[in-house]
Amino acid sequence: MLQKLKNYDFTLMITPILLAAFGLVMIYSASMVFAVVQEYSATHYLTQQSIRFAMGLAGFIICCLFPYKYYQKLMKPLILGVILLLIGVLLFGSSVNNAQSWFLGIQPAEFAKLALILYLASVYSKKQDYINEFSKGVLPPLILTGIILGLIVMQPDIGTASIIFFIACSVIFSSGIRFKHLFILIGIGVALLLLATPYMITDERLSRFTGAYQPFQTPDSDGYQLIQSYVAIGNGGLLGEGLGQSVQKLGYLTEAHTDFIMAVVAEELGFVGVVIVIGMLAIIVIRGIVISRKAQDSFAALLAIGISSMVGLQAFINLGAISGLLPITGVPLPFVSYGGSSLLVLMISMGILNNIAMHVKKRELEPAEEKQEDKENRVLQTYRGGKTWKNTSR
Template structure:
């Protein structure tokens, strides 16, 4: 019995993705056109570039949707992908020029790649692969099943010790420095760890440790002073962001400029906004408004009500993705879907936290709305994985039901033959 996966497409995930992607193109045009016109460039230049990445993203979703999931469970394929990623991260850090204080971009001709963006979905894949293979051990040994092996793995190709790889990759992202994506990777890893089957006490202990360390770090910076902390290698780049976090209005010309103008934008928007395209802050007051501060412009133009509806759509998409993970019977499929939902949720949290001053600004884009081809491509690939998983799980359920029904009919037929023979 052959079932075509195209008939099992989950439109409750695909349609929100398409709507958010189109809204993203609209916001890219809204936030960039005025500046491009000011410099005498084509006002559609940015939206054309973003649109090109979206077309590629749709092709990526189609390709991933047709993949057999067993391909993702191949340790050799995953090992190769991770080796390529680690090479890209090292190359970006050592041999590329700094962009906004970070060495996170690899430029090939007119295309630029951000390895840290791709690492987010690779880590979800890796952790799902690792935790899914240890489900029986986790059920027996709990947390010890994930820590009982040696700290350093015997065989790099076997992916046995997840802690080494997780720390190495997170560290490589942090030294770019790209603390935003590093934070998303760590938080996503924490979510996947807590959903792997370990007892809740371990999750609570780790969450308490992370919270305590974060509080201690912020307290130390507040006591010592940002200026002194800026002398520490690598930390100099993020020092200004911490300074703005404590009080953006202390330095409106430098460190606090973006965050303060983000507040102004949200204040201008009120409940109903100034109207699409009518933002004041995007006209040179809020630098790079089309990237990590795009949601401030969304609030300014569409108001809290319009922005709230968009945020609700994003959360609806995340919940539908997580629902696929909760319903999946295969541990690997479940961990992938839950990891993707967790990754998107953490990206929203870090972005909204940054523009509102809840946490230090990290330069993380808002999912689907911000300009950024790499971010859109990664999110689209993640959606493609979930759509594939959902269709595969549905197909397996149909086949199981058909097999059970067939078995029931065979047994019924056999019983009738037995009764007939007994009658004779």
């Protein structure tokens, strides 16, 4: 058992667990008043997220132990299941915040992120011998990717669709595709976006841009949420007002425990708290990239890149929204924001990434162990008069 434990990347194991645990604390702080106003108990959202955290932790441990290579064998049922769930959302799903994204108590679009990463990593790792052939090596997986994106856009959930699009781009780019083919794909993407623009542009979506880039022109409507976020960040200063002391969560910052939880972190824990959270997220992303570079096979490398991209992109979009850099799209902050489906998928993803890291570290340790064993054998031979003795100490 101890032999196996030393193969794990403990930094990568502990960081997401600490972030999720910190998220529970901040969710309770940010949601207690909101929960009471909704006639729930003050611990309602904390309890709900704690249950998801326990489920995610179980999934994390299982995936840490489950060999990542077996996901290639499970690819077809996984991707088919996600597509069926996304179709179920459109037919029977429930709407929250003007998006029909819930089905059977979960958000299938969150699970689609991980399923698509597994699918693209598996397919492109098998196509390495002819990855330079566009029609044979690059194009076929993009058809299924387009179907999944289309189903999510129809909900409509533009934020999640954007994340999935950029995740797919990161995996495809890392697969060894030619730059010429990459530019072709970008051209196709721009053309499709221009064709879809008349159908995607609505007054509500335009208002998000107004609220993001001209918030003080509409302080009581489109710009309200971002202005309250600015107030929270400004109040926090360097060290914050203290845990639980946020004023903006008292009805000013709408649903502060979800997409804008970092504004509450900034107000209560200040710039220092924000830097710590961003630093921990950066550790996960950087460790994932390093692992992808050291991975012994292309499937592991692309899988690590996809998971790292998912965490990094989601964090970037969320932080961009609360700071006014990007329009508000409803993307939660990884591990910290309230959201059961998001947390469950992230914890499972971290388990998969840790399993890849374990194989990488195990391979790195093997040469050192072999050298140490050879050294011990030479010492034994010298000590015993140059005779060859069988080392039975192991």
